[in-house]
Amino acid sequence: MFGEIISIGDELLIGQVVNTNASFIASRLEEAGVKVVRITTVADEHNQITEAMDEASVRADIIILTGGLGPTRDDITKKTLCAYFNTELVYNADVFNHISELFADRGIVWNELNRQQAYVPENCTVLENQNGTAPGMWFEKAGKIYISLPGVPFEMKPLITDVVLPRLGARFPELGALVHRTVYTQGIPESVLASRIESWEDKLPDKLKLAYLPRAGMVRLRLSGSGAGEEELNRMIDDALHELRLLLPGEVFGEGKDNLEVVLGRLLEAKGQTISTAESCTGGYIAHLLTTVPGSSAYFLGSVVAYSNTVKEKMLGVDPSVLIEHGAVSEAVVKAMAEGARTRLGTDYSIATSGVAGPGGGTPEKPVGTTWIAVSTPKGTLAEKHSFGRNRERNIQRTAFTAMNLLRKELDS
């Protein structure tokens, strides 16, 4: 079964927006056993869209289009689809009611542009968009399936996962098993990791394929299995992951969507214990990551983002003389920050960070990238020094992940 993705939008062609939608859809289709053979990006123009659809229908069985479904004048996908399928827009009461409810929820008043969104091509099956006003649309023509989805990632992603994939599975029972499982490691460079697991990789069964997915000091390892039943593939992957964990004790965590913040939350919740953070260079990023997890209020109590030294003193009780003697980016200060947060916010654990994120602020002794992290626990406080790179965004991310992983290892041990 072959798939193609057509991304519609001038903003993609002028490079203003990176096409993350296509990657998301491609990876979900891949997991469902659909081989994506081409991704095409075209402008919000009638002829370009229909030309791309004609070309895709020669190669693919399933064609997914995103974008151009908004209420404004530059959004022309719906009209184009009508012309392509030789049909016309008709009023759809379900869509109208859905939009009405959504607007009532948000306290927004209707206008004529929104009313138009309740009109859909007569020959399509409407896919309800839980998160927005533009519905998804499913068309079939000459044995090919065309699915049009809004381009807003927040609306498109649940439509793919919760609506499109189940429908495709029901429509094509022959879509074979393709099993993917991903685990995380943190703090081991990709090349070092590859050497350490070389012998394991060599022994993997033919039906399993390994991929390295690095990001900001994290490396995800993905095992993909195909060519056997789902149960057998899952058993093979279980065995392989078991061996991997023995080879890298304490380093492998999470599975699938269970990233570091989810794993940390689960460990804390299981112990009934709480956490706080004291952040300088990460500027609240760790608190933000921890609170992206639903239900995190059960274990996360709060943070002090102490960007200035005065805030480190006043809100975390860091001794001014220690700041003067050692500087803010130092073992003594980062430990005092962690202990200050733990005591003042009244938590069992705390994480602290202090570093030179850049691009400014570096000195010969403490160049940009120099970072101290600390973890305070009921048993004591430990600290680590790291030298990250020169990129501010990446330094913030790497510091956050490294600090969170240090606590994970403590909780896990």
Added chain:
Amino acid sequence: MFGEIISIGDELLIGQVVNTNASFIASRLEEAGVKVVRITTVADEHNQITEAMDEASVRADIIILTGGLGPTRDDITKKTLCAYFNTELVYNADVFNHISELFADRGIVWNELNRQQAYVPENCTVLENQNGTAPGMWFEKAGKIYISLPGVPFEMKPLITDVVLPRLGARFPELGALVHRTVYTQGIPESVLASRIESWEDKLPDKLKLAYLPRAGMVRLRLSGSGAGEEELNRMIDDALHELRLLLPGEVFGEGKDNLEVVLGRLLEAKGQTISTAESCTGGYIAHLLTTVPGSSAYFLGSVVAYSNTVKEKMLGVDPSVLIEHGAVSEAVVKAMAEGARTRLGTDYSIATSGVAGPGGGTPEKPVGTTWIAVSTPKGTLAEKHSFGRNRERNIQRTAFTAMNLLRKELDS
């Protein structure tokens, strides 16, 4: 002058890697006056690559290919290009010397795979790759230009900027101006915005085109100008933006990459004033956004992330009886939080948030999405209630943007 981009690589089609290369090249071409009409992603397969090249050459004058130039077996672009242009690989001494120097620099030993990289198609002009072993290649055939570049961003980007664009400029002196300018609005739904600026949109000169780019309560408006000189287009855009600002007083901010956090920072820095945040439902996200801006330590002093009520009391001085009487998600509490942060962290301004981010925690009176935001200034404290949607991630984002925009309006007025 029309351009197309062909991205080659299986990793893109399975969604393992996001195609940031295409956005980079698209935006550089756009700036150079080349209109990108399509971006195509294909697999590392001979037929797919040549098919995409055939199709692109019908529509475009300049075709840029990336990827598939590495030394390993799955990299087949060079052989494919040889077949496509009916030529053969020949040894190139310049490339050989360049690779030798690069390897000596890095202390790497030659192997046969690397030696093959010194062979290039006979009919191409070699574009020296300062940052890697695979050279860029420039082909001309039937009046069309084909440029093949390595897919590693760190190698590809300097090749585009320093080699390809200057060569294109020399080859096509007629490359005209194409001007883009983007401004931001926050808190006005796309459809409402479209109605409010309808008359303005109708009056835009033919040479300007408008696009709406929505995200999490923000709408960016992009004006693109073509068909005239750069100076004239910029003047047209200046005039249009001036009219737009009159039509939406105080609502239009930022230009290009100057997003809300950058604009806020600039306003604070200009006044020599400082800011702190007191965050409940946003969990540190506002502090994180503010500190992504280099140099933000000049005006951002710190934050208290007060997720639990105890932290609201202990660290921000919120009166426990107010918490009991009104609940954490209330005007009284969010104002007390803002004032507590402003006083305790010693800043001129502060932002506070308290809401039900979801998915849990909603009640009939305060359903998921109910959010209070406050801004405390030297002149007093103001608060607003909002009803956002049901999605946690989006609620966090919308709350952050709404609260930051409220402060921006205060600072701007």
